Amino acid sequence: MDSKNGNLYLIPTTLGDNEPLEVLPLSVKKRIEELDFFIVENEKSARRFIKQIAPRKSQPSLTLFKLDKYADQLEVRTYLDVCLQGISIGLLSEAGVPAIADPGAEIVKLAHEKGIKVIPLVGPSSIVLAMMASGFNGQNFAFNGYLPISTSERKVAIKYLERLSKEKNQSQIFIETPYRNEKMLADLKSTLTPTAKLCIACDITLQTEYIRTLEIKDWKKEHPNLHKRPTIFIIHKE
Template identity: 85%
Template sequence: MDNQKGKLYLIPTTLGDNEPLEVLPLSVKKVIEELDHFIVENEKTARKFIKRITPRKSQPSLIILKLDKYADQLEVRTYLDVCETGVSVGLLSEAGVPAIADPGAEIVKLAHEKGIRVVPLVGPSSIILAMMASGFNGQHFTFNGYLPIDTSERKAAIKSLERLSKEKNQSQIFIETPYRNEKMFTDLKSTLTPGAKLCIACNITLEDEYIRTLEIKDWKNEHPDLHKKPTIFIIHKE
């Protein structure tokens, strides 16, 4: 690996509208202060975050490259060319850590192809924080992303995850689009067996953080407000 090349810094962000230094180490602020080149999913929110963590940093000097579903893939492959001249680049997630349930993974892959050093920085991951707080098997777990939207397919997926959890003693983690959380919760209660355990972790690190693990038969008497709130669901069947 060429030490004269710039580095790719994987920069975590907050999971919501809280003060960055409440959940991020000072090292993140120091790295952002040194960088002018950033790859981001949303320019507006990225600039807001950068300004919040480093208020004195010059916004006009920032070079922002967008990595979203509309990004031209040939152009994306040029995003790290500046590293060849010794300039380092920061990769920012919309929430949490880059490249985990996040499109930034393709930039990290590109960095390895080009022999560019990848430097992950410490920050909050809702997936890991939820797993930590669940009380489930932290030695063996799987993140499944989003389940199907179709009701019958989603219920089949839920049953499959319950079966896998029991067979492998494996915690099954997944997410949902926030405005569909209530529907997901209803389907989980009607599909999982009464003794299956479900952890719901909502708005992690924020003031109204909600994390609870119960058996399904007990969840039927609980009514947490999950509407439009980022939520992690974890199933475990013993």
């Protein structure tokens, strides 16, 4: 690793519309104030966040490289060239921490290939916070991303995760597109066994935060409004 290279800083953001310094340490603000190059998923929201946390920072001085599903992969591989010139760059998540359920992982992989030092900064991860608050096995858990969209395939996946949880004593974490949360919860209620436990963690760190763990037989009596609210689901079967 060449000490003359710039560093890649992994910069967390808030999980919703709250004041950055309510959930982020001052070190994140200081680092953003020092950097002029950022890799971002959405330029508009990135600029808004930077302005919010570092209002005195000059917006015209910023150079933002876009990393989304439309980004040209050959061009993406040039994003860290500034580090090879001794200039540090920030990888800014759209929500939460970079590279966890986030496209930034490919940039981190590239940094290691190029011998660029990777420095993760402290910030909120909805996955970790939900796991902390679930009451489930924090020694053994897995994040499964999104389950299938098809109802029949999703129910097969739910049963598989329940079986895996029981066999390995492993908490199974997954997410859903927010406008499909209600359908997901209905499928969980109808597919899991009555004694399986489910944690629902919604709007984490926000004023509307909702986190609850119940057995499925008890969830059938509860009907939280999850529509269009960022939600983490965790299954645990003892």
